[in-house]
Amino acid sequence: MQPEFIIIHQPAPHVAHIQLNRPEALNALNLQLMSELKEALRDLDADEQVRAIIISGNEKAFAAGADITQMAGKSAVDMYNIDQFSTWDAIKKTKKPLIAAVSGFALGGGCELAMLCDMIVASETARFGQPEIKLGVMPGAGGTQRLTRAVGKALAMEMVLTGRFISAAEALQAGLINRVTPVELYLEEAVKLARELSAMSPLAVKMAKEAVLKAFDSSLDEGLHFERKNFYLLFASEDQKEGMQAFIEKRPPAFKGK
Numbered sequence: 001m002q003p004e005f006i007i008i009h010q011p012a013p014h015v016a017h018i019q020l021n022r023p024e025a026l027n028a029l030n031l032q033l034m035s036e037l038k039e040a041l042r043d044l045d046a047d048e049q050v051r052a053i054i055i056s057g058n059e060k061a062f063a064a065g066a067d068i069t070q071m072a073g074k075s076a077v078d079m080y081n082i083d084q085f086s087t088w089d090a091i092k093k094t095k096k097p098l099i100a101a102v103s104g105f106a107l108g109g110g111c112e113l114a115m116l117c118d119m120i121v122a123s124e125t126a127r128f129g130q131p132e133i134k135l136g137v138m139p140g141a142g143g144t145q146r147l148t149r150a151v152g153k154a155l156a157m158e159m160v161l162t163g164r165f166i167s168a169a170e171a172l173q174a175g176l177i178n179r180v181t182p183v184e185l186y187l188e189e190a191v192k193l194a195r196e197l198s199a200m201s202p203l204a205v206k207m208a209k210e211a212v213l214k215a216f217d218s219s220l221d222e223g224l225h226f227e228r229k230n231f232y233l234l235f236a237s238e239d240q241k242e243g244m245q246a247f248i249e250k251r252p253p254a255f256k257g258k
């Protein structure tokens with residue numbers, strides 16, 4: 001079935017781009033949109049032609065959070081039964097690199113979705129925030145954890161407890177995002193970054209991503225052990241032979257993901 005709230009583009013070979021498309025509600029993440037996003041990511045992750053995935057909204061909003069109208073009347077038991085976390089957990093399992101291309105509002109669940117991606121490219125107009133406190137709740141999809149790890153306690157506390165939005169410039173300075181561009185260039189920049197990643201060995205990229213993410217939920221020793229296992233494993237790949245041989249022969253490598 002055709003998705004209603006997302007559009008899938010292919011801006012370059014090996015690069016897929018999922019655009020969140022509920023502009024009338026600033027791309028508020030309702031259950032259907034999240035489910036379509038989950039399914040698209042599952043399919044693109046399995047597609048051998050795809051090596052990097054961009055998620056964007058539009059110029060005005062990446063996403064202004066979970067859909068408040070859909071959540072407002074829910075009880076704790078409703079929330080438990082809906083089990084939206086299984087959708088977010090599935091998205092988190094995407095093995096290929098995810099780049100968030102953010103312009104305008106990235107708030108609440110929108111900010112959390114951007115942070116769940118591996119890198120964030122933002123336009124100068126981007127605003128990041130966790131305003132859930134103003135609704136009488138708190139972040140529920142990783143905001144207290146990923147934001148704190150990215151920007152540190154002082155700024156995370158301020159954002160989560162006051163709901164203050166930060167600009168792209170402040171987000172860059174705080175280490176939340178990778179790059180800032182003028183608004184007309186943010187998508188182009190995200191595609192450039194995605195193309196750069198897709199020129200590498202897809203296998204090495206996936207294993208390296210997995211190892212970097214391991215740093216967030218393991219001790220240094222466990223993380224190093226994990227890194228070592230993936231490092232050894234890559235020596236079983238054709239891409240390792242190709243990458244090193246190409247260096248020796250002074251030519252560009254042709255990686256196959258095998």
Ligand code: DAK
Nearest residue numbers: 025026028064065066067068084085107108109131140141
């Ligand atoms: N939900 C539903 N509709 C929204 C929305 C949202 N989050 N944000 C904006 N809209 C709608 C507005 O209601 C309005 O609709 P109409 O009135 O035109 O029908 C339309 O988008 C345009 O918005 P505004 O008229 O308000 O536009 P402004 O430029 O004046 O203001 C704004 C933009 C972004 C400052 C404002 O719209 C705003 O404050 N929006 C709410 C931001 C917010 O509080 N976000 C956090 C939501 S709570 C979970 C996972 C995640 C979450 C929870 C659970 N699980 C896994 C269980 C996440 C929770 C959240 O994100």
